[in-house]
Every structure is written in structure tokens, then in C-alpha cells.
Amino acid sequence: MLTVRSLKSYYESICALKAVSLHIEKGEIVTLIGANGSGKSTLLNSIIGLIPRITGTILFEGKEIQGLSSYTIVKLGIALAPEGRQLFSPMSVLDNLILGTYHYYSFKNRQKLNDKIEWIFELFPLLGKRKKQLAGTLSGGEQQMLSISRALMSEPRLLLLDEPSTGLAPKIIENIFRTLTELKEKTNLTIFLVEQNVNLALDICQRGYVIETGQIILSGEKEELMNNKEVLRAYLGKE
Amino acid sequence: MPVWNEKYETMKREELAQLQLERLQETLIRVYRRVSYYHNLFNKINFDPLDVSTLSDLKKIPYTTKDTLRLAYPYDMFAVPLREVVRIQSTYGTTGQPLIVGYTKNDIGHWTELTARVLSAGGVTEDDIIQICFPYGLFTGGLGFHYGAERIGASVIPSSEADIENQIIIMKDYRTTALTCTPSHAAWLCEVLEEKGVTPAELSLRKGLFGAEPWSESLRKEIEENLAISATDNYGITEIIGPGISFECANKSGLHISEDHFIPEIINPDTGDVLGWGEKGELVITTITKEAYPLIRYRTGDITHLSYEGCSCGRTFVKMERVFERNDDMIILNGQNMFPLQFEQILTEVIGRTPNYQLIIDKKDNLDKLEIQIEVSGDFFFDEMKKLTKIELQIIKGVKERFDFIPEIKLIEPKTIKRYLKKQKVIDRRYH
Numbered sequence: 001m002l003t004v005r006s007l008k009s010y011y012e013s014i015c016a017l018k019a020v021s022l023h024i025e026k027g028e029i030v031t032l033i034g035a036n037g038s039g040k041s042t043l044l045n046s047i048i049g050l051i052p053r054i055t056g057t058i059l060f061e062g063k064e065i066q067g068l069s070s071y072t073i074v075k076l077g078i079a080l081a082p083e084g085r086q087l088f089s090p091m092s093v094l095d096n097l098i099l100g101t102y103h104y105y106s107f108k109n110r111q112k113l114n115d116k117i118e119w120i121f122e123l124f125p126l127l128g129k130r131k132k133q134l135a136g137t138l139s140g141g142e143q144q145m146l147s148i149s150r151a152l153m154s155e156p157r158l159l160l161l162d163e164p165s166t167g168l169a170p171k172i173i174e175n176i177f178r179t180l181t182e183l184k185e186k187t188n189l190t191i192f193l194v195e196q197n198v199n200l201a202l203d204i205c206q207r208g209y210v211i212e213t214g215q216i217i218l219s220g221e222k223e224e225l226m227n228n229k230e231v232l233r234a235y236l237g238k239e
Numbered sequence: 240m241p242v243w244n245e246k247y248e249t250m251k252r253e254e255l256a257q258l259q260l261e262r263l264q265e266t267l268i269r270v271y272r273r274v275s276y277y278h279n280l281f282n283k284i285n286f287d288p289l290d291v292s293t294l295s296d297l298k299k300i301p302y303t304t305k306d307t308l309r310l311a312y313p314y315d316m317f318a319v320p321l322r323e324v325v326r327i328q329s330t331y332g333t334t335g336q337p338l339i340v341g342y343t344k345n346d347i348g349h350w351t352e353l354t355a356r357v358l359s360a361g362g363v364t365e366d367d368i369i370q371i372c373f374p375y376g377l378f379t380g381g382l383g384f385h386y387g388a389e390r391i392g393a394s395v396i397p398s399s400e401a402d403i404e405n406q407i408i409i410m411k412d413y414r415t416t417a418l419t420c421t422p423s424h425a426a427w428l429c430e431v432l433e434e435k436g437v438t439p440a441e442l443s444l445r446k447g448l449f450g451a452e453p454w455s456e457s458l459r460k461e462i463e464e465n466l467a468i469s470a471t472d473n474y475g476i477t478e479i480i481g482p483g484i485s486f487e488c489a490n491k492s493g494l495h496i497s498e499d500h501f502i503p504e505i506i507n508p509d510t511g512d513v514l515g516w517g518e519k520g521e522l523v524i525t526t527i528t529k530e531a532y533p534l535i536r537y538r539t540g541d542i543t544h545l546s547y548e549g550c551s552c553g554r555t556f557v558k559m560e561r562v563f564e565r566n567d568d569m570i571i572l573n574g575q576n577m578f579p580l581q582f583e584q585i586l587t588e589v590i591g592r593t594p595n596y597q598l599i600i601d602k603k604d605n606l607d608k609l610e611i612q613i614e615v616s617g618d619f620f621f622d623e624m625k626k627l628t629k630i631e632l633q634i635i636k637g638v639k640e641r642f643d644f645i646p647e648i649k650l651i652e653p654k655t656i657k658r659y660l661k662k663q664k665v666i667d668r669r670y671h
Contacts, residue, residue, distance in 0.1 A: 003257055006292035018289040021261040056292070215268050215289065219261060220345070227344045229323040
């Protein structure tokens, strides 16, 4: 579904990603593990078209998407729930959700929009209860649900999640992840998950990549990563 | 025959290329960081692993040879600290410093997966009773197959180096259905079975997986007939993974290389030039999943060629021709190169089956002399001197035609050539 080949991303003259290659198959949950500043978010931002200076190839469903605008990329079927949620706090939950439909929103499509919103409220009933509330007044967990929901509103086939668990209570995290895995089962959604909570990420993924200073140094099935002593030591605090 | 791992073994070539690129990049970054030999080598040739953007960038790196591995004795080529190593295997060092190979937990997992593929392709399933007559020890054959067979769920009999009579009792009484050992061991089994008057009908054997040394097609036919089995070849070397690099499927038309773990290349052994598809040369392998003992462009010393034609078994992995020649086995007689298996072919053609034989090389008056010792036994024991002389002459003629020199032929009594698990075909007395 997604193939990244020898991707290099630059901030000014600094090379933040150095020859990164990876692939994600349809219906998989793939995780990217790495420390702070290792290039995880840069990779997601590069895929979604937020980093202007990149080289290499990014293929989505066989089509090259590097260099395209974020708007086009979202339209093709990729959505990002960014780090720190990036909601519009003075706007209501409902309005934030509608923002996710930017690429297909029109008056004629009103019915489709309403159906989508209904569907979101089924997934996250809490958001339904707070639909008129301003996004800024939501709790951290609710904000995260809203951020993911906004991404889902754009009808992605590939969902990029950037550290959805940051700053949340374990119980809420569990709730969000359960919803995501259910969603994956039901709709065959493909998920690329960036997480610092490695235990959690390895728990729900099928495969993973380990990134260090902008380079992928390891990859494998979930069990292989869990067997790797370096992963255990550096990211799971074991040994 | 079942495909053990559909996802990888029948992967589309373009997806495979992507997977190989990802794994190659990771491997190069790891060896650059952790193996001082590769770190220095990359620096010396000004090679930055981060500049690798296609598989062909691999060609910029010089070959790794057995000599490099010997210099690194014991642990200098390891890419992980010893505390991450869960197994150590090695060669016996009969031809020099032993090579020591370490495995992490994941390496053992991959090896198990790879031998499970070999066994599956050879027809082994969970319904089989498999007798493993490879030594369990520093030599990798026994343990390698053991794990793979258990993964498949077959009933494993680790009969290892038990004495041949015992092996036969086990084979008969435990109703072994699959056998794995060296081809010479299998040939020896046939011999002893015949002596004891045991027919294949009294056994339950159906399939045999043979490897660890070159063996001819005629020997395969013989073993298949004498044991009433289907015999497949498989290939591996201790330094990389052995068994488990490549294996025959039911088509027996070349050995599929597990390319999701290894990148093969063929080179001209003399000049080091990379050869194109289908050209014959030395096999070079880069490991792309090994954690403890990764090797970049390792020269195996084995002569073969690659074929990318599809296979009706569904596997998309490249096939290598069966290895009949090892650079190490090459005999140089008066400046001419030849391989033991070429003599075996001549003997088989003349005698009608593969005899037990040995090649003795010596020097006389500054000239290399070859003596072919052949055991006379059973069906080709003739009282008539005339017939034996005729066979001798035919062999001499065969050798003369192919190599243009005249060997000495010595027919010897049965069982005078000592049996080993791995056949010792050549005895070179020139330098002793």
C-alpha cells in the first residue's frame, strides 16, 4: 500500500532522515519505534507532504506522491492525526470534524457528511455528548479522540498516527487503541503508528521498524522485535 | 508439495526487491556501526551506507573472504555483544583456523524458519517421522534441521551419528518416513541395507533430503531407486546458515534461494567481475536478516549459476543450479583444473552405478600422478580378469578423453575405503 524508498528529508541544510526505506501492506498495523528526535514525526510529515525538501520515492497504492501537496495526498487517501493533536481550540467538536472533510465537502454532500459524523459518534460516543463544546475545553483523551476522528472524516485508507498516547491516562489510551483495532478489523484500515510507548505499540502492531538518528536500523515482525535485546534494553527498559 | 511460508516464498519480485532494499540498508548501517572490520573497510573505500539507494549499490563493496573471517578469530566479526548471542557453532578447522559463528535468538528463529522451508519443499509434513543422521554438534546440520522439523511438527528422531547398523534398526522399527543426511551417508546406507538383505519394501521411507556436499545426478537416481524415495538437494554453508540457504522443490530443477534473507550474486572467481543472469561463476551471498554474524558479499567458493525463470511450484525465489564444484575441492593436476565429481561421472557411466572410490594424488619425478582406487563389490565383482580389465580400460579411456592424461586404476577389496559422514574423495600426498 505504502512504499518508501531511500527517503531523505531536510530541514534547511540538516538531514533529518537519511535513506529511509519501508513498506506497509494493506490492512496492517505497522509501528515505528524510536527515541525523541530520531526522525519519527519527520517521517510522517514527509509522507503527508509537510516537509518541502525531500528526496527519494514515496509510493501510495503504486502512485508516486512525493512532492504533491498535502491537500492532494489527503484526497488520495492518507490522513494524519498529528503530534500534539493540533485541534482548533476555539471551534466546536462538530466544526473540527467538518474540517476533516475539506476535500469533499459541499452542500450536495451534506447527507454523506452527516452519516460520517454519526459513524464517528458511534465509534467515540463521548464526542457525541460534547459535539457543541469547544475543542479547547475537552480533556486530553477527548482531544485525542477528536484528532483521530478528524483524520477519519477524510475517509483515509491509510491512517498515520503520531504519538496518540502522549499525556493520557492508561485507561483512556487502552480505550482509544481498542477502538482503533476494532476499526481495523471492521474496515480493513491500514495504520502506521508512531509511538514512544513501545509496549503499547508492539502490543497492537504486526510489524515494526526501529529508527535511530534518522536511520532505520532494524525491522521485523512483532515477535522478532520483542526478541531483540537492543529493543528490550533501549525502548522497553528491560534487562 | 506444500509451500511453508506463502507470504515470502511466493512474494512478487518487486515487493521482494523493496524488502531486500530495506533489509540491506539496515544491515549495512548495523555492520558499519558495530563490526570494526566493515567500519574500517567502508571508511577506506569512502563508502557511506546511507548513500545506498538501490540494490546495485551493493556492488561498491569489496568481497568478504574466508581469510577475513579467519583473521577475525574468535569473535571479531560479531555484530552484537556476546551476551546477546544464544548459540555458537563453528567449523572444525581442518583446513585452517576454525570459523566461529554466533546466533541471537532471532537468528535461531530465522534459521528454524529457513530449514522448515527446506523440509517442506522436500515434502516433509507433520505426519512424517524424520530421522536426522547429521551430527549434532559444532557441525550445523543436525541442530539446523532439528529445529525446522520440530517447527513443522514432524516427529523428529535425532539419531545423529549412531552407528550405521543402529540407524537401520531405527529406520525399520520406528518406521522412519523421511531421512536427512549427507548423500554419501545415504549411499552407504544403501550398501549396508543390500548386504543385510533389507528391501525398501520393509522400510517406510518416502523422502530423503540430502546436502552438505556435492553429489551427482546419477547418485541421486541410485539412492532414489535403492531406497524407493524421492531425493531432494539442499544447500547451506556454516558461515552463513547451513542448511537453509537454498533448496529444491518437487520439480528438482534448481535450488530456490530464500531471497528474503539472502542476496545472491554470481562472480567470475578469477577476476571478481559480477556476471549476468545465467552465467556460471562463484556464488556470493549477502545476509540481510542476520543479527549476530552478518556477512556482506561473502565468497562461498561454490560454482553455480542463477535462473530467474518462474517455477511451477509457485515460488518466486531465484533458482541456483545444483553445486557440483567447489573452488576448494578443485584439483590441479599438472596445471589442469578438475573436480572430483567429474571423475565420479566417468566411473558411474562405465560401471553403471556409483562405486566407492578415492582419488589419490602424488608426485613422481616432478609430475603429478593420479590414482583412482575403486572398491570392487557385489554386482560388479567379476571372477573373470578379462571383464575387470575391460572396465579399467574404459575408465582410462574416459579420463583420457576428458582430461588428456592417463590415470592409474587400482581395484581394491570391498570396505577398504573408510566411510565418513562426509566423503573424503581426494587424498593429496603431494605436499606432505
